[in-house]
Amino acid sequence: MALRGQAFDTMMLVISVIVALAILAVLLNIIGNITGIGQGDPSSLMHTQLKNMVTAGYGCSSPQTTTITRGSSIFAKQIQGDIASIQSTDKLEFSVDPSLSNNGGIVGTSGDFSGSSTQGSLKASGLSSQSAQIVFVVCANTQATPNQIFNICVGPTTSSSTITGCSPQSQ
Numbered sequence: 001m002a003l004r005g006q007a008f009d010t011m012m013l014v015i016s017v018i019v020a021l022a023i024l025a026v027l028l029n030i031i032g033n034i035t036g037i038g039q040g041d042p043s044s045l046m047h048t049q050l051k052n053m054v055t056a057g058y059g060c061s062s063p064q065t066t067t068i069t070r071g072s073s074i075f076a077k078q079i080q081g082d083i084a085s086i087q088s089t090d091k092l093e094f095s096v097d098p099s100l101s102n103n104g105g106i107v108g109t110s111g112d113f114s115g116s117s118t119q120g121s122l123k124a125s126g127l128s129s130q131s132a133q134i135v136f137v138v139c140a141n142t143q144a145t146p147n148q149i150f151n152i153c154v155g156p157t158t159s160s161s162t163i164t165g166c167s168p169q170s171q
Helices: 008-032 042-056 075-082 098-104
Strands: 058-059 064-068 073-075 091-096 110-112 121-123 131-141 150-155
Touching: 042 058, 042 064, 042 073, 042 075, 042 121, 042 131, 042 150, 073 075, 091 098, 091 121
Parallel strands: 091 150
Antiparallel strands: 058 131, 064 131, 073 121, 091 110, 131 150
8 A cells, every 4th residue: 555645746846846847948948949939020020120229329230131122111200119319310320232222123222211212211112023132231320420430331142242331421
């Protein structure tokens, strides 16, 4: 006859819960490392890089690859998001490699963070294919006066000429 204490079943339940939580943590870690799940949106990737560069104060981010689709537009205000230290008069310039901007494929404009759809935007309305792989770098100069300066340089994944020439200085 096996004698067990009153707490035996309760302890088995507690151990089962701990094992289940450990397995859940491992699975969530694996799922979180799978690329392509909510991580490819160009505007959110640019926002994250911009936020990092605002924190750094000066310099350029590391190159980031993403896919932009035909007809999409990215605006300065959209990239700014919740970054409170960026003012509406701060300057943003999209520099696009000529190989992407040929025939109006991807067009970038300079402007500010005021929310205007004609200033500080990246538009992919003229892409010949449904989407294009791009590489971008975000550069920041938060010490510039009277306005902070931000440059987002966009190039094809086959060339680094535009992104290596990106600068946090006014262009």
